[in-house]
Amino acid sequence: MNEQFVLRQRPVGLPSRDHLELVRSARPELTVQDELLLRTRYLSLDPYMYGRMAATQAYAAPVELGEVIVGEAVSEVLESSSGLYSPGDLVTSRAGWQRYSVAPANTVNRVPDNGLSPTTALGVLGMPGFTAYAAMTAFGRPTAGETVAVAAATGPVGSMAGQLARLAGARVIGVAGGEQKRNLLLEWGFDVALDHRSPYFSARLQAAAPEGIDVYLESVGGAVWQAVLPLLNAHARVPVIGLVSNYNGTSEPAPAGLGERIMRTVLQKRLSLQGFVVGEFPPELWQRFHAELTGWVKDGSIRYQEHLLDDFTRAPEIFVDMLRGNNLGKTIVRV
Ligand code: NDP
Numbered sequence: 406m407n408e409q410f411v412l413r414q415r416p417v418g419l420p421s422r423d424h425l426e427l428v429r430s431a432r433p434e435l436t437v438q439d440e441l442l443l444r445t446r447y448l449s450l451d452p453y454m455y456g457r458m459a460a461t462q463a464y465a466a467p468v469e470l471g472e473v474i475v476g477e478a479v480s481e482v483l484e485s486s487s488g489l490y491s492p493g494d495l496v497t498s499r500a501g502w503q504r505y506s507v508a509p510a511n512t513v514n515r516v517p518d519n520g521l522s523p524t525t526a527l528g529v530l531g532m533p534g535f536t537a538y539a540a541m542t543a544f545g546r547p548t549a550g551e552t553v554a555v556a557a558a559t560g561p562v563g564s565m566a567g568q569l570a571r572l573a574g575a576r577v578i579g580v581a582g583g584e585q586k587r588n589l590l591l592e593w594g595f596d597v598a599l600d601h602r603s604p605y606f607s608a609r610l611q612a613a614a615p616e617g618i619d620v621y622l623e624s625v626g627g628a629v630w631q632a633v634l635p636l637l638n639a640h641a642r643v644p645v646i647g648l649v650s651n652y653n654g655t656s657e658p659a660p661a662g663l664g665e666r667i668m669r670t671v672l673q674k675r676l677s678l679q680g681f682v683v684g685e686f687p688p689e690l691w692q693r694f695h696a697e698l699t700g701w702v703k704d705g706s707i708r709y710q711e712h713l714l715d716d717f718t719r720a721p722e723i724f725v726d727m728l729r730g731n732n733l734g735k736t737i738v739r740v
Contacts, residue, residue, distance in 0.1 A: 406430070406431065406432060407429065407430050407431065407433065407503055407505045408428070408429055408503065408504045408717065408718070409427070409429075409430065409473045409501070409502060409503035410427055410428075410473065410474050410502035410503070410720055410721065411425070411471055411473055411474070412424065412425065412458055412468045412469070412471065412472055412474060413425065413470065415460055416458055416459050417459070418653075419725050419728065419729075420455070420458055420724070422721060424458065424721075425458075425474065425502075425720075427718060433505055433506065433507045434507070435484055435485075435486050435507060436507075437486070438486050439487040439509060440486050440487065440507055440508065440510065441482050441487060441496070441507065441508050441509075441510055441513065442482070442483045442485075442505065442506075443478075443480035443481065443483065443496070443498055443500055443505065443506050443507070443508060443513075444480060444481045444483050444504065445478045445480050445500050445503065445717075446478070446479050446481050446523070446739070447478060447479040447523065447527060447713075447739055447740065448476055448478045448500070448502060448717065448738045449477045449528070449531070449532075449735075449736070450720065450723060450724045450727055450736040450737070450738060451476070451477075451532070452647055452649050452652060452728060453465075454474060454724065455652040456652070457474070464682050465682075465684075473501040473502060474501055474502040475501050475502075476499070476500070476501050476502055477497060477498070477500075477531065477532060478497070478499075478500040478740075479495055479496070479497055479523045480495070480496055480498050480506070480513075481493065481495055482495075482496060485510070487510035489510045489511075490510055490515075495516040496513040497514050497516060497527070497531070498513040498514075499512070502720055504717065504740055517530075517699070519699050520703065521699075521702065522711075524711055524713065524737050525702065527735065528561040528711060528734070529561060529564075529565060529698075529702055529707065529735070530695065530698060530699060531561075533560070533561035533562045533565070534561060534562075534565045534694070534698065535683060535686075535690075535691060535694050536562050536646060536681070536683040537561075537569065538565060538569065538690075538698065539690055540566065540622060540644035540646055541566050541570065541620075541622070543686070543690075544642060544644045544677075544681070545566070545570070545620045545642050545644050546620075546642065547569075547570040547573045547574075547575040547619065547620045548574065549573065549575065550574065550576075551575045551576070551619035551620060552575065552576045552577075552614050552616060552618050552619050552620075552638075553567070553576070553577045553618070553620040553621070553622075554577075554580065554610070554618050554621045554633055554636075555567040555570070555579055555580065555622045555624075556580045556621075556622065556625040556629045557580075557581065557625055557649060558579030558581045558595065558598070559579075559586045559590060559710060559733060559734060560624075560732075560734070560735070562624060562646065562647075563579070563581075563622065564593065564708070564709060564710070564734070565707065565709075566622045567579050567590070568593065568594070568707050571594055571596075572701075572707075575619075575620070576596045576597075577595050577596050578596065578597040578598075578599060578613050578618075579595040579598045580599050580600075580601050580610075580629055581599075582600060582730040583730070584600065585733065586598075586733065587599070587600055592708075594708075599613060601625075601628065601632075606629075606632060607628075607631075610632050610633070610636065611632075611636060614636050617636050617638035617641075618633060618636045618638060618641060619638050619640075619641050619642070620641065620642050621637065621641065621642075622643075622646065623643050623644065623645045623646065623648075623678075624648070625647070625648065625649045625650045626650045626651055627648075627650030627651070628650070628657065629650070631663070634666070634667065634670055635670070637670065637674055639674045639675055640676070640677070641674060641676050641677075642676075643676060643678045643679070644679055644681055645678055645679065645681065646680075646681045649728065652728055709734065709735070710734025710735070711734050711735045711737055712732040712735060712737065713737050713738075713739055714736075714737070714738055714739070715738070716738070717738055717740045720738055723736060723738060724736075
């Protein structure tokens with residue numbers, strides 16, 4: 406039998422079982438040439454899925470009611486009607502939140518045989534790692550001596566962005582929730598690690614950036630962004646990739662006049678803000694990312710953490726925990 410999570414209602418605020426329902430159905434079968442029957446081995450849970458459930462992303466089609474929740478997975482080929490793959494091969498696919506799926510062979514990618522865990526294809530060497538690489542190399546472009554701040558810094562995007570900035574010679578401030586995450590950042594070589602839940606966060610950020618901030622990778626919005634804004638230097642770059650605090654209801658209502666304050670700062674400091682959607686980058690950049698980063702991940706120059714959990718039937722709760730910050734590293738469900 407197949408088990409799938411389908412969307413029953415669009416969430417407003419965090420999703421629950423009222424919105425995501427586990428349904429059972431017959432295992433799918435191959436019907437045409439060049440298809441693969443896949444068994445999901447590892448399912449990636451990512452913040453963007455919230456936008457697909459709530460239909461709040463202008464740049465991507467929402468999941469429709471009754472449809473399986475979208476998501477990347479490492480899957481094992483069970484049956485193949487394609488010459489490209491054989492049973493037993495491991496591939497990354499857009500399988501979604503389900504145990505079995507059928508995919509055209511030309512829509513999957515072989516998991517690289519690089520000596521690393523296949524789960525790295527969903528995190529440090531997958532879509533999240535690539536997002537950080539693309540945003541930092543194409544736009545953030547930190548240089549030696551600059552100060553870089555990164556939010557959600559122990560997650561797969563933030564950790565890659567911060568470490569790339571360190572390797573470029575920048576001084577890096579990592580922002581994360583709680584002592585355990587702060588310690589991990591220091592172990593990974595971040596120059597400063599700050600807990601955004603501390604009542605002293607804003608003052609500590611100011612003290613940690615005496616020469617201001619040149620690059621801020623914006624992934625959370627809310628209070629962290631408001632603390633960073635006055636510290637941005639002239640000509641600072643702000644790649645905007647996500648706003649997690651808006652997805653999980655943890656951001657306070659924005660103070661009156663915030664919009665004007667942001668626009669005034671953009672003008673006075675000649676800031677550059679640019680939104681990024683990972684799917685818009687050319688495949689050549691993806692190939693360059695793998696060519697440059699695989700060695701660094703293997704030799705430990707880039708460190709990473711995976712939050713690997715076992716129970717697929719608890720995927721909605723694991724997803725909500727990730728949005729709330731109760732994860733340490735890339736959230737993956739072993740199916
Ligand atoms: P993470 O695994 O880092 O999980 C999200 C983290 O957000 C939580 O662990 C939590 O970490 C942090 N967080 C939650 N609420 C708040 C808050 N109010 N203030 C500060 N931090 C908060 O996620 P990813 O690394 O997978 O993704 C990071 C960001 O990158 C997301 O915004 C995501 O949407 C975006 N992204 C964008 C892409 C694009 O194409 N534009 C592609 C991929 C990702 P903590 O405990 O440290 O607070």
